Amino acid sequence: MTTSGISRRNALRMFGIGALGVAGAGALGACAPSGGSTTSGGGDTKSKNFDFSSWSLNEATAKPAIEKIIAAWEKAEKSKIRTVSYPYNEYLSQLTLKLGGGETTGAVHLDMAWLGTVAQMGKLADLGSVAGKGGYTDVALNSGKFDGTQYGLPWNTGSIGLIANAKLLKKAGIKEHPTTIEEFEATLRELKGLGGGIVPYAAATKVAQLKDIFPWMQTFGCTLVDGDKVTIGDDASIDALTWYKKLHDAKLIAADVDRFDARALFGQGKAAFYDDAIIGKGVTSAQSKDKTLAEAMQPVPRPVLRAGDSPRALLWGGVIAVVKGKGQDAATEFALHTTSDRATTSQYFADLALPPSTTAGLADPKVAQDTFTTEWTEKITKTATGSPFWRFAQNAQIEEAVAKQVQAALVGKASPKDAMKQAGKEVADLVKR
């Protein structure tokens, strides 16, 4: 280290210049053009202008359809809607941060799985008084409820279920969809017999999507949560994982598969079954070279343990919630209009193939004539339920904890029994937080 003999005062002066540089930049930056930051802090609930936050406003396919709805509303109501969007995978964290900071106002589009997390922040308005005007189906209406309060108006209500490739089933000589676990397994073995590297069921085996196993666990009789008691680790959950591992070891499902891989395999005619949301038909067929694939895609009710059981499926879709404060009233009307106006919802279905949430919307000819959608609604969505973990703020960690243990069992690092016991313990700890 060298020294120059400069006084302490001068040294500190130099350091001070550095520190002032940072502060000065901040002061100078204050003159930079503003992006229109707003704060709610209560605000005028009667204001006609409000914000609308949605991840779909980023997406090339959905954006024009939503902008059309917004433009029509602005024209009719002589109001101004400021649109806000974040990527889907970042949406919840961004929204909660900005909701907590009072930056988010108006209407917010939410995945129904996130409703509990957001509702617990205490910033959402109770929409119970307007929900009755929408004519929503019971399943849809329930998807917007948390703790008995209607925080969200259902926009699109569907489910995640099994999709089959009819061409492959026909090739394997399978005439009817399997209805029980036993039949399903036999069907998969027949499909495996086709050879050619076919993965009979492109089930999720990567941690990112292993939450798909929950409906199978429920099929075997595990409730996941009973009141506040976590039931993962019970005999039913162990049976489910043992069966899943059996499929894995017999190569009836493949290792390292997530939703994207499953779509790719299915799109190339190398998988006969896979799990997806109702929108999967459009997404997967668009990626496929086989232009007739869409016609061959069929919704399949999840096989049950015993004949007569109700098929299990995970509810899936979006709701529109409203933030208390600035523009609350107009945002509520906008949410009601967007989710229940028959012309608006049927046009939205025509643009994006997302099923409406109202009885009238489902009866609209545009929707009713779409066989895939009507069959899906009847066979899968009808008995679909939300995840019992959605009400916990730690939902994402819970799903990951279970997924990691399921994967450990699949790769042989843990027995199904140990894996489920460990998962149950971890989930119980997370639920208590």
Added chain:
Amino acid sequence: MTSTTTSPLSGTEPLKSVATRTGGSTRRRIRKDLLRSRVAAWSAVLVIGAFGMAPVYWLLVTALSPTDQAFQFPPKLIPTEITFHNFSALAENDQLLKYLVNSMIVATITAVLSVVVATYMGYSFSKFRYRGRRSLMHLVLASQMFPQALLLVTLYTVFSSFGLLNTYTALVLSFTTFTMPLCVWMLKGIFDTIPDALLEAASIDGASRWRTLHSIVAPLAAPGMIAAGLFAFVRGWNDFIFALTLADKEKQTLPPGLVSTYIGEFQTAWPELMAASLVVSIPVVVAFMFLQRYLVGGMTAGSVKS
């Protein structure tokens, strides 16, 4: 060797032949060794090069593939069909150009601000002695150890209170929180290598301390300052989470912009995303090509004490 030195009767002939034989085999061995080491070195270079370039190659292949080819399973190393549609589609997207401009503005200002401030701080740390100097230095270093998520929430709250959210200022200041400590330490190392005698000579010639720093020290430290600036630029250019959180779509930079544009709830437009990533990385590549000699010089400066 022993026979050649202990048998004078054998004359020079056997000695020469032995020497030639020995020298020849040694040369051959040396040549063989050289060849071997060259082959090994080139193999290593090729393997490392292939490892480093594989993602770039995959980026290019995907960008040039039509959507159905990009999703082929198993993936093909050499595409059977090529399209430039993914690149031409970029030209039609005005929003991407806006993200690019925002990135240029924010990353450049971040780099300049970081270097300017770090120059004074680094100089102070290197050349002056005062109480608390070491603590301050370690404080600057410790600021690098905070998880970004912690800083983010704090910065969000502060910027919100000052009405700075959704401004370039918020982005520049937030980026500076993680670029400046690095720049300070880099520049301190470089100032350490500049002999005090130079400063004393300048002082004897009547230069003020201000002038000494700007006219004598700064030009000598220029390569290091450029290297520090490049590091700051790249870190600012690549940041995702600060830009996503602190700015709206009018002020957002490329990383969140690209994710917002191409990664959706149901699918990712990989070919378009790869094409966009290739195009937007060109400015950084060009900057590195022009400034790489400073980068290497700046990184190694201060590594050897004179």
